[in-house]
Amino acid sequence: MSLKRSKRAIRFTVLALAIGLSVSGCGNDFVILHPAGPVAASELNLIEITAATMIVIILLVWVLFGIALVRFREKPGNQAPYRPLWDHNRALELGVIAVSVVAATIIAIPTWNKTFALDRIPAGKTPIVIDVTSLDWKWLFEYPGQHIATVNYIDVPTNRPVLFELTANSPMNTFWVPQLGGMEYTMPSEVLPLWLEASKPGLYWGRSGNFSGSGFVHMTFDVHAVSQAAFDTWVHTVRTTKPPMTMADYRQLLKFNWIAPRYYSAYPAATFPAETHGFTLEGGMYMEMQPTPK
Amino acid sequence: MSSLLAQLFPPSTTRNMELSADVLIILTSAAIIYYLTRWHRWKYLWREWLTTVDHKKIGIMYLIAAVTMLFRGGVDALLLRAQLAVPNNHFLGPLHYDEIFTTHGTIMIFFMAMPLIFAMFNIAIPLMIGARDVAFPRLNAISFWLFAFAGFLFNISFVIGGSPNAGWTSYPPLTELAFNPGVGQNYYLMALIVTGIGTTATGINFLVTILRMRAPGMTLMRMPMFAWTTLVTSVLILFAFPPLTVAMVLTLFDRLFGTAFFTIGRGGMPMMYVNLFWLFGHPEVYILVLPSFGIFSEVVATFSRKKLFGYSTMVYSVLAITFLSYGTWVHHFFTMGAGAAVNVFFGLSTILIAIPTGIKIFNWIFTMWNGRIKMTVAMMWALAFIPTFVVGGATGVMLGAVPADYQFHNSYFLIAHFHNVIIGGTVFGLLSGVYYWWPKMTGRLLNERQGKWAFWLFFLGFWVTFMPQYALGFMGMTRRMYTYSHGFGWSSLNLMSTIGAFVMGAGFVVMVYNFVWSQIHGEIDVTGDPWDGRTLEWSTPSPAPEYNFARIPVVTDRDAWWAIKQDHKSNVIQIKPQEIQDIELPKSSAIPFLMGLSFFVFSVGMVFSWWWIAVVGFLGFVVCMLVGTFDYDDHKEVPRQVIQNTESALGRLQG
Numbered sequence: 008m009s010l011k012r013s014k015r016a017i018r019f020t021v022l023a024l025a026i027g028l029s030v031s032g033c034g035n036d037f038v039i040l041h042p043a044g045p046v047a048a049s050e051l052n053l054i055e056i057t058a059a060t061m062i063v064i065i066l067l068v069w070v071l072f073g074i075a076l077v078r079f080r081e082k083p084g085n086q087a088p089y090r091p092l093w094d095h096n097r098a099l100e101l102g103v104i105a106v107s108v109v110a111a112t113i114i115a116i117p118t119w120n121k122t123f124a125l126d127r128i129p130a131g132k133t134p135i136v137i138d139v140t141s142l143d144w145k146w147l148f149e150y151p152g153q154h155i156a157t158v159n160y161i162d163v164p165t166n167r168p169v170l171f172e173l174t175a176n177s178p179m180n181t182f183w184v185p186q187l188g189g190m191e192y193t194m195p196s197e198v199l200p201l202w203l204e205a206s207k208p209g210l211y212w213g214r215s216g217n218f219s220g221s222g223f224v225h226m227t228f229d230v231h232a233v234s235q236a237a238f239d240t241w242v243h244t245v246r247t248t249k250p251p252m253t254m255a256d257y258r259q260l261l262k263f264n265w266i267a268p269r270y271y272s273a274y275p276a277a278t279f280p281a282e283t284h285g286f287t288l289e290g291g292m293y294m295e296m297q298p299t300p301k
Numbered sequence: 302m303s304s305l306l307a308q309l310f311p312p313s314t315t316r317n318m319e320l321s322a323d324v325l326i327i328l329t330s331a332a333i334i335y336y337l338t339r340w341h342r343w344k345y346l347w348r349e350w351l352t353t354v355d356h357k358k359i360g361i362m363y364l365i366a367a368v369t370m371l372f373r374g375g376v377d378a379l380l381l382r383a384q385l386a387v388p389n390n391h392f393l394g395p396l397h398y399d400e401i402f403t404t405h406g407t408i409m410i411f412f413m414a415m416p417l418i419f420a421m422f423n424i425a426i427p428l429m430i431g432a433r434d435v436a437f438p439r440l441n442a443i444s445f446w447l448f449a450f451a452g453f454l455f456n457i458s459f460v461i462g463g464s465p466n467a468g469w470t471s472y473p474p475l476t477e478l479a480f481n482p483g484v485g486q487n488y489y490l491m492a493l494i495v496t497g498i499g500t501t502a503t504g505i506n507f508l509v510t511i512l513r514m515r516a517p518g519m520t521l522m523r524m525p526m527f528a529w530t531t532l533v534t535s536v537l538i539l540f541a542f543p544p545l546t547v548a549m550v551l552t553l554f555d556r557l558f559g560t561a562f563f564t565i566g567r568g569g570m571p572m573m574y575v576n577l578f579w580l581f582g583h584p585e586v587y588i589l590v591l592p593s594f595g596i597f598s599e600v601v602a603t604f605s606r607k608k609l610f611g612y613s614t615m616v617y618s619v620l621a622i623t624f625l626s627y628g629t630w631v632h633h634f635f636t637m638g639a640g641a642a643v644n645v646f647f648g649l650s651t652i653l654i655a656i657p658t659g660i661k662i663f664n665w666i667f668t669m670w671n672g673r674i675k676m677t678v679a680m681m682w683a684l685a686f687i688p689t690f691v692v693g694g695a696t697g698v699m700l701g702a703v704p705a706d707y708q709f710h711n712s713y714f715l716i717a718h719f720h721n722v723i724i725g726g727t728v729f730g731l732l733s734g735v736y737y738w739w740p741k742m743t744g745r746l747l748n749e750r751q752g753k754w755a756f757w758l759f760f761l762g763f764w765v766t767f768m769p770q771y772a773l774g775f776m777g778m779t780r781r782m783y784t785y786s787h788g789f790g791w792s793s794l795n796l797m798s799t800i801g802a803f804v805m806g807a808g809f810v811v812m813v814y815n816f817v818w819s820q821i822h823g824e825i826d827v828t829g830d831p832w833d834g835r836t837l838e839w840s841t842p843s844p845a846p847e848y849n850f851a852r853i854p855v856v857t858d859r860d861a862w863w864a865i866k867q868d869h870k871s872n873v874i875q876i877k878p879q880e881i882q883d884i885e886l887p888k889s890s891a892i893p894f895l896m897g898l899s900f901f902v903f904s905v906g907m908v909f910s911w912w913w914i915a916v917v918g919f920l921g922f923v924v925c926m927l928v929g930t931f932d933y934d935d936h937k938e939v940p941r942q943v944i945q946n947t948e949s950a951l952g953r954l955q956g
């Protein structure tokens with residue numbers, strides 16, 4: 008009875024998954040499957056490698072399990088061997104260890120390579136720097152090179168790395184733009200680096216990935232990737248048509264609320280920490296802080 | 302007065318849901334008090350349960366507490382899923398949602414899974430290794446009462462004072478007073494500190510029990526697998542809980558006494574908390590799953606009527622897991638900027654730990670191979686584990702691949718992963734254990750037909766609930782969001798997940814029905830060995846008498862009971878009257894209960910900053926310690942004659 012039922016169960020699950028996926032339009036909504044830049048693409052590539060390896064293991068287990076279940080059921084007239092004392096088999100056990108080690112190695116090598124590769128901005132490209140501060144419950148973006156600031160919205164040039172320097176004047180959040188790449192924490196009195204790059208123009212949504220209180224859901228922002236020329240025009244517009252941010256404005260932003268995007272032609276330098284416990288793009292928190300290119 | 306009321310009943314405790322809970326609590330308590338008084342059960346309750354130090358009864362109390370907490374945590378889960386069923390839902394507001402996911406996670410880990418694990422330890426381990434009780438029976442009762450009062454403390458936050466709302470991980474600075482006023486977070490901290498003390502004591506207790514109290518002939522390598530996993534779990538507990546306690550105490554100091562260990566200003570370092578928490582937290586996930594691994598090993602071997610395959614490989618895998626599990630904690634915060642070298646180290650250690658875990662899965666399959674598989678409910682839970690857990694382990698490895706985790710961290714992919722391993726591993730395993738050892742606990746068999754209904758509902762509900770969540774992770778949905786808008790395309794998968802959750806809920810209801818029904822109408826287990834078992838607990842009658850074994854068995858084989866049965870060609874072994882001697886047993890004591898109560902009073906004082914109450918509670922604790930220390934009258938002698946009568950009534954006396 009339960010064999011039939013479990014078959015039905017599997018069929019049902021597959022069907023349900025298929026319906027779920029197709030209703031949700033298996034398309035562009037799967038943001039992680041649609042990278043728009045080299046970091047996200049590289050991460051997706053690793054996801055694919057690990058997923059493929061793991062699916063092989065899963066199927067191996069499922070098939071062996073299924074065979075065992077069918078062949079060795081206690082039922083009258085079952086012809087399969089019954090060996091109640093069979094409790095080891097060196098070759099078999101070594102085989103299992105070998106399969107596991109091979110699978111682990113297939114995953115370990117690209118993990119190693121990519122972790123180091125993605126920790127560095129590719130040589131020869133000058134990044135544009137954006138200082139990011141998570142506040143309750145909004146994102147403040149400051150462009151130290153362009154001297155402008157925005158809230159909950161940024162423009163970035165395409166095909167140029169963007170170095171986000173992340174901090175918080177609030178509980179911890181994570182800064183995440185799935186189509187451009189993975190997330191990184193924002194923490195008070197630390198500055199953590201994260202670099203991303205958009206290779207296609209487009210509007211990409213971002214949000215906080217770490218719960219930070221009752222307004223956390225509203226910590227969303229948009230990243231607009233445009234050509235370098237369009238970016239320069241945008242900066243110019245902000246600089247010439249928007250008001251500067253004063254310290255008083257900044258304190259307004261610290262209030263516990265959420266707001267629509269804002270733009271400032273300038274901002275007080277004191278709003279971003281000059282010192283940190285010492286995270287750098289190349290090293291751990293226990294290494295010395297190195298000057299980052301501005 | 303009114304300020305006191307405001308402190309006790311802030312607005313968050315006067316919403317409809319909380320008020321209905323008040324009514325329910327009052328009605329239930331009244332019903333219980335009425336029942337106990339009407340049938341004169343108070344004395345019985347006190348004598349037989351509240352003051353007991355018998356591991357079998359403590360195990361049953363753990364089980365009842367755990368099932369109750371599974372109910373509370375489950376209701377929380379259904380509320381969360383109801384809120385997420387459709388986009389832009391207004392069923393729960395943001396604050397309410399935050400409180401409920403916090404209590405859900407905390408209760409499920411600390412007040413459902415942990416006590417269910419200890420229920421299994423208590424019910425099975427002494428019987429399995431041929432011991433009369435645990436090494437420190439009174440300490441065992443103290444552990445239970447610390448847990449029980451901590452659980453009680455945590456739960457009343459819902460209706461008095463307000464619930465915590467910063468998640469089961471409760472990272473600062475969100476837990477700092479500035480962002481988290483009110484007493485909710487104090488409840489969380491005190492509850493975890495108190496239950497943590499109890500848990501550590503349990504770890505010590507079972508470590509010593511297994512190392513020192515095994516029956517003659519039971520060498521380490523002849524121990525049942527469950528004894529092995531209990532042993533290493535105890536070791537893990539011993540090293541994992543101290544960092545948690547430190548993290549909790551320091552946070553409490555920050556909140557109550559104005560220190561600045563983790564605060565946003567004055568040089569606090571929140572990341573230190575994160576390190577401490579996961580230094581506990583990763584070993585904790587293995588504390589949760591290793592006991593279940595042990596249970597699977599027993600159940601799969603029993604119901605395949607075969608020896609466990611690859612016993613020594615299993616033992617070494619478990620030891621490897623224990624050792625490695627201290628070297629992986631950073632994988633919970635790869636995205637906190639520790640740098641590439643550190644991340645690679647912890648990424649590889651995470652992938653490495655999956656190897657021994659994977660090996661064990663194959664060994665269970667080979668245990669079935671060449672056996673004869675009998676589909677009891679206990680076996681079905683164990684079998685369901687194999688195809689389910691392998692998926693959770695696989696997604697764990699995907700999370701361990703550092704750059705991939707940058708995308709998955711804190712997303713619904715992560716949520717799906719850990720529910721996949723915790724439900725598919727821990728919970729399936731523990732439920733398998735409950736169905737397996739139920740006759741040993743109660744003397745009655747659980748009804749199989751009802752059990753199968755419960756199983757299929759829960760099992761199918763599980764897949765429908767959590768598979769869509771993997772997909773939601775790929776769609777960028779992050780954890781702890783109380784609502785979402787329509788545009789992301791998350792709606793149908795969320796709805797599906799909610800439907801699955803309610804199916805699981807139905808499974809739980811059927812299961813509880815199954816327990817209650819079988820207690821009244823269930824078949825009585827006359828032999829004490831209903832499954833044709835392999836290990837020593839099945840050599841005793843069901844339920845086992847207070848002294849467990851009239852004569853301690855001598856072990857000659859890994860499957861000790863199986864070997865004895867082969868020799869005697871019978872599964873009820875009779876004992877000669879002259880073999881019976883007086884037995885010394887630990888005596889019941891009120892101290893453990895009173896100690897739990899003292900801790901409770903102390904905690905209430907700390908939660909509300911009512912120092913004089915805290916002092917009273919603390920003094921109560923000191924008095925309990927002193928009285929306990931000088932209480933030399935802690936043993937009783939069961940005379941030969943009594944044992945002889947008991948055994949003869951059980952039909953186990955020769956001649």
Ligand code: HEM
Binds near residue numbers: 586658
């Ligand atoms: C094959 C073995 C496993 C591997 C490789 C693995 C890997 C991971 C990784 C890398 C994370 C962190 C992901 C992130 O936060 O971004 C994680 C989270 C988690 N895992 Fe596993 N895991 C494994 C087995 C288990 C088991 C057996 C359990 C429990 C029974 C478990 C419970 C959890 C929990 C509770 C979390 C998340 C906690 C939280 O953030 O609230 N895992 N796992």
Ligand SMILES: [Cu+2]
Binds near residue numbers: 583586632633
């Ligand atoms: Cu972990």
